[in-house]
Amino acid sequence: MSENLIPLEQLQKTCLYDSHVALGAKMSPFAGFMMPIQYDSITVEHNAVRQKVGMFDVSHMGEIFVKGPEAEAFINHIFTNDIRGYEPGKVLYGMMCYPDGGTVDDLLVYREYLANHFLLVVNAANIDKDFDWIQEHAKGFDCKLDNASPRIGQIALQGPEAEKTIIEVLGYKEAADLGFYTFCDVEYNGERLILSRTGYTGEDGFELYTTNENIVEIWDKFLKAGVQPCGLGCRDTLRFEAGLPLYGDELSPEISPVMAGLGMFCKYEKDFIGKETLLDQKAGNLEKKLVGIEIEDKAIPRAGYPVETPEGEEVGVVTTGYHSISLDKSICFALVKKEYSALDTPLCIRIRKKVFPGKVVKKRFYQTNYKK
Amino acid sequence: MSKILDELKYSESHEWVKVEGNIAYVGVTDFAQKEMGDITYVDMPEEGDDVLAGEEFGALESVKASSELISPVSGTVVLVNAELEDAPEKVNEDAYGAWIIKVEMSMPSELDKLMDAAAYKKMIGE
Known part of the structure; x- marks a missing residue:
């Protein structure tokens, strides 16, 4: 990855x-930041x-205010x-795309x-690129941009006991009333x-944004x-x-959102940059698609295999x-020719010198537990 | 501090060798298992495969990374440690008990190129 090129002191x-x-x-470099990889195992x-x-600690993420x-x-x-x-307090997931459908970034609004x-x-790795992209395309629109990333810290508190923890430790009873993908001040x-x-774990949870000083205390x-x-x-x-x-x-x-199987986050009743290409891809004009593959062995399919x-x-x-921790199966995401993307298509992964048989499975390997 | 056994030979890529006549047992050092973290899979050769000194013969996988296993000796694999197929964590629990392959050496003189315990201890700088 490119962060290896960044001198440590920078x-x-x-x-x-x-x-x-x-x-x-x-600790290890990630997206230009020195970040914790693990504390325990x-x-x-x-x-x-x-x-x-x-x-x-997800304080490395970027926050850009638009008003x-x-x-x-x-x-x-x-x-x-x-x-x-949408009502105030709503959060939406989606992407910014290039005119050719390629992805600038995925983000929350x-x-x-x-x-x-x-x-x-x-995403932290894209803050500068995104802000440039946003500034460039904001020309002609009556709005102001503020890249607040350095001033704002963020903690993601995730897991079935997240709500209880927020209420007990910070006293925010409001937490109990928030539905998934909503927020309050x-x-x-x-x-x-x-x-x-x-959150970004498949579990219920919260993301807290506030000043860096507050984040340290919390x-x-x-x-x-x-x-x-x-x-x-x-x-x-x-x-x-x-x-x-x-x-x-x-x-x-x-890799466009349609190739990645994220078409449900692209809405074609309006205009947006990249729409024409994505519509074209949606109609079947694409070469590759992202799939899930499960193999019948404990060997681990890694990126690039x-x-x-x-x-x-x-x-x-x-x-x-990975060899999935929660499911005890060797599974992966892979970008494959679309002819091989249907569920149950037999596909193999070459892991070093051996070839392991497997098949295409749903990409959501784990049953998520979001707050309704 | 990582455990190092005096009676073993060591390679620069953190494999250990225990010699019994013409037979070499090969595993990875305590230092290596600590660096890897929780080992979830050991990719081993088949019995009867030939291995060459300095060449890859398999891999260790942790959650996050895979690490090649490099054979310290040349010869034929006469046995693999089948116990590690179902219990790869044995490498973490007892790096020197969890041998990975048993090799009938074709060139025992290669052992002279390996480090003794003192030299290996110096190399890992502990």
């Missing part, structure tokens, strides 16, 4: 860096989120999903309680805290309450099992793969 630190080091986390952290509650009379029209112009008609105010939450130390019922409170700190290692195993894409692996300038037909023809490549 890597950014989140507001929680000192805490990670004090906890003895294994990936398996222990993964299971904490599935069974109880765990927390992630103004034409903010809604502007966002709908660059966003694949349709933000019109928050419809704020103040009229004509929105928050975009983007609360106060912490007299400052705004966005309490959002969202992290310590959760630690004292016994919440398991979780690193990026299990963030990846969790999101993968839940069938969620990672930008750079399952979405990229070469070739996907072959039983006859030995190479028809694709693995994008993410």
